[in-house]
Amino acid sequence: MRRPVCGIVLLFGLTLAAQEAATHPVTFEDGLAFSAIFQPRSTLIEGGYTLSRHIAVGSTYARIQTEDGGIHAGFAHLNALVFRHNGSGSQGNLYLSAGAGGGLYDDEVAELGYASLQLDYETMRFYTALMSRAVSDGSALKYRATYRIGFAPYVAPYNSLQSWLVAQTMYMPEMNDDLNFMLLLRFFYKTVLWELGGDLNGLPWIQMMVHY
């Protein structure tokens, strides 16, 4: 009965690789953030509430479609903004997150642990981020590393549409193709963000994020 549990860890870990792009771990005090990512065989929905400048609580739900059914997984996590650099026209962050939850696969339940690290740096024209995430059921540990770099061809005022070009590469050690490349168009309008794109194999990606 080891296979289904490992399957949950593996597939949930795959989905978590996308999570960094889903939402900011910590926003502003009393801020709410929601996001959703849709791909042909998976959905990831996340919500978060920021308690203070440094701490937020969040929850994540993931659904992964498999050939013989589907996996549902979810967990609660605590996010910490460990360090922020506020420069004149730039911002850099170090976030740590940890949480616990469970997965359901073919009537079998697995308890899951989760941890992540995120480093990012952003100006109004340039954005880069490095993330690493791990999921474990206590015996198996799966991790992903994702690197993003983005460029804004113009700087728009707050009430106008801001566009970004983003390239993402993801390292997945246990996959045959352990490197995945993705190109995305990112659009900001006030407090709503959309991302549209896909990987080099043609797998599409749609994301929406809203802050309140």
Add this chain to the structure above:
Amino acid sequence: MNCFKLIVGVVVMLMCPFIVYANGPAPYATITVKGMVCSFCVQGVEKKLMELKGVEKVTVNLKKKTVLVWTAKNASLSDLDMRNAIQSAGYNIESILRQETSPKVRSSVDRTASPIFSR
């Protein structure tokens, strides 16, 4: 000549409301914020400043990294209030310019910012 003065007077009277509207009341304070680089950042700054008692309107110029704060008549905000609001949004204040003081007089709040987030 009297007719000309009369016409000029009427035109000026008619234009007054537009002139006043175009200029509008001056902002209570102009804050330069460090680390504000995207519209999500702007949202947090606006929200925390609008929670302050007496603040009626906040507008942000993202390119200039400046925040204009308008208050109700006779309302008063301290530098500490504004600094705390900006910090709870996750950012730091570079400077505060107040309407009632000379633009050359800069607040010292940037020197009292939280050390953990200062450069």
